Amino acid sequence: MSITIKDINKVFGKTPVLKDIHLNVRQGELLALLGPSGSGKTTLLRIIAGLEHVTKGDIYFEDKNVTHEGAQDRSVGFVFQHYALFPHMKVKDNIAYGLRVRKRKSRLPNVKITEKVQELLRLVKLEAFGDHYPNQLSGGQKQRVALARALAINPSVLLLDEPFGALDAQVRKELRKWLKTLHKQTGVTTLFVTHDQEEALDVADQVVVLKDGEIIQRGTPINIYESPNSPFMYRFLGNANELNGVVTKDGVSIDGLTFVSEWTHTIGAEIVGYIRPHEISISHTESSEHQLAVTISSIHHVGPVVFIEAKRKHGEKENVEIELSKSKFDELSIRVGDHMYARIDRLRTFESEDYCI
Amino acid sequence: MTESKVYKPILIVAAFLFLTLFLVLPLLIIFIGAFSQGFYVFWYSITEPAARHAIFLTIIVLIITVPLHTLFGLTAAWALTKFRFRGRQFIITLIEIPFAISPVIAGLIFIILYGVNGFFGEWLIDNDLQVIFALPGIILATMFVTLPFIARELIPLMEAQGTDAEEASITLGAGGFRTFYHVTFPAIKWGLLYGVILCSARAIGEFGAVSVVSGRIRGATNTMPLHVEILYNEYQFASAFSIALLMSLFAIFTIIIKQIVERKQHLR
Amino acid sequence: MSRTLPGFPFTFGFMMFYMSFIVFIPLIALVWYTMGIGWEGFWNAIIDPRLFSALRLSFTASFIAAIVNGAFGLLIAWVLVRYDFFGKRLMDGLIDLPFALPTAVAGIALTSLYAENGWIGSLLAPLGIEVAFTPVGVTIALTFIGLPFVVRMVEPVLRSLDRETEEAAGLLGARPFTIFRTVMFPLLLPAILAGMTLAFARALGEYGSVVFIAGNIPMQTEIVPLLIMNKLEQFDYAGATAIATVMLLLSFILLFAANILQWWLSRKIGQKVAHSS
Ligand SMILES: Nc1ncnc2c1ncn2[C@@H]1O[C@H](COP(=O)(O)OP(=O)(O)O)[C@@H](O)[C@H]1O
Numbered sequence: 001m002s003i004t005i006k007d008i009n010k011v012f013g014k015t016p017v018l019k020d021i022h023l024n025v026r027q028g029e030l031l032a033l034l035g036p037s038g039s040g041k042t043t044l045l046r047i048i049a050g051l052e053h054v055t056k057g058d059i060y061f062e063d064k065n066v067t068h069e070g071a072q073d074r075s076v077g078f079v080f081q082h083y084a085l086f087p088h089m090k091v092k093d094n095i096a097y098g099l100r101v102r103k104r105k106s107r108l109p110n111v112k113i114t115e116k117v118q119e120l121l122r123l124v125k126l127e128a129f130g131d132h133y134p135n136q137l138s139g140g141q142k143q144r145v146a147l148a149r150a151l152a153i154n155p156s157v158l159l160l161d162e163p164f165g166a167l168d169a170q171v172r173k174e175l176r177k178w179l180k181t182l183h184k185q186t187g188v189t190t191l192f193v194t195h196d197q198e199e200a201l202d203v204a205d206q207v208v209v210l211k212d213g214e215i216i217q218r219g220t221p222i223n224i225y226e227s228p229n230s231p232f233m234y235r236f237l238g239n240a241n242e243l244n245g246v247v248t249k250d251g252v253s254i255d256g257l258t259f260v261s262e263w264t265h266t267i268g269a270e271i272v273g274y275i276r277p278h279e280i281s282i283s284h285t286e287s288s289e290h291q292l293a294v295t296i297s298s299i300h301h302v303g304p305v306v307f308i309e310a311k312r313k314h315g316e317k318e319n320v321e322i323e324l325s326k327s328k329f330d331e332l333s334i335r336v337g338d339h340m341y342a343r344i345d346r347l348r349t350f351e352s353e354d355y356c357i
Numbered sequence: 358m359t360e361s362k363v364y365k366p367i368l369i370v371a372a373f374l375f376l377t378l379f380l381v382l383p384l385l386i387i388f389i390g391a392f393s394q395g396f397y398v399f400w401y402s403i404t405e406p407a408a409r410h411a412i413f414l415t416i417i418v419l420i421i422t423v424p425l426h427t428l429f430g431l432t433a434a435w436a437l438t439k440f441r442f443r444g445r446q447f448i449i450t451l452i453e454i455p456f457a458i459s460p461v462i463a464g465l466i467f468i469i470l471y472g473v474n475g476f477f478g479e480w481l482i483d484n485d486l487q488v489i490f491a492l493p494g495i496i497l498a499t500m501f502v503t504l505p506f507i508a509r510e511l512i513p514l515m516e517a518q519g520t521d522a523e524e525a526s527i528t529l530g531a532g533g534f535r536t537f538y539h540v541t542f543p544a545i546k547w548g549l550l551y552g553v554i555l556c557s558a559r560a561i562g563e564f565g566a567v568s569v570v571s572g573r574i575r576g577a578t579n580t581m582p583l584h585v586e587i588l589y590n591e592y593q594f595a596s597a598f599s600i601a602l603l604m605s606l607f608a609i610f611t612i613i614i615k616q617i618v619e620r621k622q623h624l625r
Numbered sequence: 626m627s628r629t630l631p632g633f634p635f636t637f638g639f640m641m642f643y644m645s646f647i648v649f650i651p652l653i654a655l656v657w658y659t660m661g662i663g664w665e666g667f668w669n670a671i672i673d674p675r676l677f678s679a680l681r682l683s684f685t686a687s688f689i690a691a692i693v694n695g696a697f698g699l700l701i702a703w704v705l706v707r708y709d710f711f712g713k714r715l716m717d718g719l720i721d722l723p724f725a726l727p728t729a730v731a732g733i734a735l736t737s738l739y740a741e742n743g744w745i746g747s748l749l750a751p752l753g754i755e756v757a758f759t760p761v762g763v764t765i766a767l768t769f770i771g772l773p774f775v776v777r778m779v780e781p782v783l784r785s786l787d788r789e790t791e792e793a794a795g796l797l798g799a800r801p802f803t804i805f806r807t808v809m810f811p812l813l814l815p816a817i818l819a820g821m822t823l824a825f826a827r828a829l830g831e832y833g834s835v836v837f838i839a840g841n842i843p844m845q846t847e848i849v850p851l852l853i854m855n856k857l858e859q860f861d862y863a864g865a866t867a868i869a870t871v872m873l874l875l876s877f878i879l880l881f882a883a884n885i886l887q888w889w890l891s892r893k894i895g896q897k898v899a900h901s902s
């Protein structure tokens with residue numbers, strides 16, 4: 001089922017929490033709502049589920065306006081951040097709950113419910129845990145029960161609030177992969193909330209970034225990562241070097257070097273340039289004019305990659321962070337104190353004014 | 358570090374001594390007093406007509422007060438803990454008002470409302486209804502005094518429970534009653550049980566407020582505590598203690614339920 | 626209202642209707658009636674040496690009872706939280722007896738116990754100590770009914786206290802009692818005072834457990850609720866209401882002051898804790 005959100009506003013007391021949100025989620029999409037905490041992700045998700053009233057705006061499931069429909073009638077699967085399992089019910093009863101509370105007319109016979117619960121237990125790989133109580137399960141297992149419970153009612157939309165938030169790194173990675181597979185299997189339109197950019201980029205087909213109740217950018221993970229549309233996005237999505245410069249008539253001038261920017265700016269404006277650590281190549285010899293002279297100040301090995309901090313010769317205070325593969329690093333045999341030359345492969349610039357938002 | 362071997366026995370003994378003086382001996386004297394003239398007097402005291410009538414009236418008061426307060430406690434706790442609105446905290450405080458008011462004053466209030474010279478006095482006389490010096494007055498006064506007991510057991514429990522589980526239930530298609538019955542209720546049932554029992558104990562034992570509004574007409578408007586007072590003032594100590602013993606047994610039952618409930622809630 | 630769970634209109638509506646009927650309307654009637662008495666009537670009812678003496682007794686006896694309960698409540702809470710011993714559950718259950726036992730029952734039991742020929746009264750009589758039908762008896766009854774408050778307020782706080790703070794003090798060389806006095810007591814004080822305030826408020830209005838043991842001798846062992854009762858028995862509703870109003874006002878002022886004190890204390894502790902961390 002597709003979801004269309006039109007001009008949603010939400011105010012708590014006097015504080016606006018969501019501002020003019022427009023969003024269209026296509027049938028079968030796996031969409032991540034990404035944003036720093038407090039940006040309104042949970043609120044948006046709860047509004048879609050019908051757990052929160054909107055102050056203004058409309059929500060459509062397909063062509064049907066559901067804005068004033070209660071959460072009971074929306075047939076939405078919701079997975080709560082802290083699972084919200086029913087503590088006094090066994091896992092299988094938790095999962096069966098949505099099927100058992102239906103009106104008698106539309107309720108499945110008990111045998112069918114038991115079958116369906118078994119099927120779901122298999123799906124979430126908890127066949128052996130049907131008779132356990134929630135407090136006998138690990139975090140990851142609880143999460144899967146919550147998911148199975150939400151899926152039991154054949155939801156037309158699946159909403160997950162920080163589904164992996166409370167789990168440790170290992171379990172997170174596994175569940176991430178698993179959610180992707182599950183989504184492929186079921187094909188349910190799925191929205192999940194996260195404040196972890198890596199998670200969003202890894203799992204989703206589409207990423208929507210929220211900040212202070214507004215959608216800042218939307219796109220595919222590649223699109224979002226490659227072309228952040230603001231300094232905020234640059235800093236929010238992974239590491240980035242920030243270099244200050246000025247716009248001249250030839251391009252952008254940083255440390256006396258001139259770069260061609262992908263964006264056009266007014267001449268004379270101060271700009272901030274953003275470069276990802278892996279978008280810098282480094283060599284011992286100067287080979288072209290577009291290289292920054294740097295001194296290596298520290299080296300960190302993190303598994304197969306090496307992070308190098310280098311001090312700019314002409315720069316004021318900012319150091320440059322460079323990411324190299326282990327093999328490249330060994331090839332260059334870099335040591336602390338080396339004077340080297342850094343070439344910027346890709347630079348995106350923003351005028352300093354909008355830097356301040 | 359503060360657990361010195363020397364302090365422990367001294368403090369425990371001191372605590373027991375204090376409690377013996379104030380709680381154990383009074384309890385003991387009720388038992389002994391009740392049987393001081395033999396089992397027969399005890400049995401007679403609790404079965405003679407005036408006693409039977411007092412017990413009957415007390416039960417009437419109970420059956421009216423406790424179910425209504427239960428309904429009130431449940432609805433109030435639902436409205437006050439599952440929703441956020443302005444004045445919420447204020448209402449929670451208001452529920453406790455009857456605790457801050459002397460039972461005698463509580464009785465006085467109902468005399469002012471329904472007494473002969475009260476606000477509704479003439480209207481009541483014109484319609485040949487009697488509230489004060491009659492059962493309705495006793496029930497109203499008891500209801501006033503015992504209003505907070507069930508609600509105040511439930512409110513902290515349901516507050517701590519949060520709304521996540523209920524919301525999950527709603528998104529799964531359950532309506533309000535089903536959600537309450539399947540999700541909220543299992544978490545509060547023990548607290549509710551204790552609230553109901555404590556409320557009953559207090560309704561049975563309410564004395565001050567009921568003294569004011571009852572006419573103390575023997576055998577007509579006497580509840581159990583009032584009957585105890587009359588017997589005691591007539592120096593029929595064994596009989597007074599016999600009725601007192603019945604009520605004490607209910608109090609002990611209340612305490613036992615509390616212990617069980619606390620254990621259950623710990624285990625969850 | 627921000628939640629979307631069902632049932633708010635009905636539950637809220639029923640709650641307000643019920644409370645209006647049982648609490649609000651009666652209370653408004655009381656205020657209304659009080660205002661109708663007029664200054665003169667009010668004044669005449671108040672200016673009465675019997676009332677002064679009753680007020681003095683009610684306040685002093687309640688105050689002493691609150692102090693006794695503060696001390697022994699702390700002791701019992703301490704014993705219950707910190708020690709394991711035979712009979713602990715019994716002790717825990719007994720504490721709640723005054724909440725559950727009808728006040729009149731408590732009243733006749735205490736009277737029999739402390740009367741001249743009672744178990745305790747007969748032990749005290751040779752020493753020249755009279756309890757029943759004296760202010761001491763009133764105080765004992767009020768101690769009884771206020772007993773659970775301090776224990777139940779202090780227990781959770783004591784349980785939540787960080788054992789490491791105590792251990793740190795011990796490692797720094799403080800003796801057990803010094804640790805208690807300097808580290809624990811200040812942290813427990815707000816809860817103790819809160820419990821004492823509740824016990825005091827309950828004691829001020831108490832009727833059932835006191836009337837029997839007090840003997841109700843005018844100017845000597847009459848408490849304020851009893852005075853109200855006397856007026857009512859003479860159908861002097863205006864007089865009863867005037868006394869009730871005075872008592873309500875006085876106890877509200879006192880409760881208010883106690884709340885301020887508690888607030889101030891816990892803020893001070895909050896600051897201290899913030900400073901030390
Ligand atoms: N029930 C509520 N009442 C008042 N403010 C709220 C409520 N729920 C959320 N907020 C506020 O709305 C903002 C967005 O919250 P939320 O949607 O939970 O953000 P996120 O999930 O992105 O962390 C926060 O500033 C939060 O304090």
Ligand SMILES: [Mg+2]
Nearest residue numbers: 038041042043
């Ligand atoms: Mg959130």
